[in-house]
Amino acid sequence: MKRALLALIIAGGVFAMSGCGSGDIADASQGDGTSKNHDGNGGDQEGSRDKPYAPSDVVHLENWDVSLAKTDTDATKDLESDGFNEIKAGSVAIQVRVSVTYTGKKSDDPGMDVVLEFVSSKGNTFDDSSGDGCLPEKSLQDIGNMYPKAKGEGDECVQMPKDAVKGGVWKISSLLGDKTAFVAMA
Incomplete structure (x- = not known):
């Protein structure tokens, strides 16, 4: 009986968390401020996986404005040269600069959210989180707590099989939010 109850609690937690960050497509704006607004999560909408935003577009999450630079699709040598990263054989490390602005009312840490x-x-x-990460020189986790209108930048990197890079996209979301957006590498 106790095992069945524990299994039910775990399954309920997994079910509840499975919806986090997988709702509506987040709005975005271009560098000139032109808005790209969306309602829903349709595959043919800009910001979806099939039609990702451009790296320079600013994605508007619940408490964050986020933009990505062009992705370095082979940052392996740069990352391994620091002595902290060991990229798996047959894999490649990719890295992207992430710019964030906190738009919430209190404070939050981009490395956590x-x-x-x-x-x-x-x-x-x-x-x-899946063991495919690597450690950039300065990541979002290094920024720390931010207050309204604060800006910060950090690099994020991940390693994967070499054949997984081509045609891939970045998915941006907020840990506790309902909005997601997909952003192209270049």
Whole structure:
């Protein structure tokens, strides 16, 4: 009986967390401030996996404005040269500069709330929580707590099989938010 109850509690927690960050497509704006607003999560909408935003577009999450630079699709040598990163044989490390602005009312830490995952063209996801991460010189986790209108930058990187890079996109979400957006590498 206790095992059945424990299994039910665990399954309920997994079910509840499975919806986090997988709701509506987040709005975005171009560098000139032109808005790109969306309602829903349709595959043909800009910001979806099939039609990702451009790296320079600013994605508007619940408490964050986030933009990505062009992705370095082979940052392996740079990352291994620091002595902290060991990229697996047959894998490559990719890295992207992430710019964040806190738009909330209190304070928050982008390293704890902004979630960045790489989704390959085959649909496989790679991120630092799945053991595929690497340690950039300055990451979002190094920024610390931010207050309204504060800005920061950090690099995020992930390693994956070499054949997983082509055609992939970045998925940006907030840990406790309902909005997601997909952003192209270049």
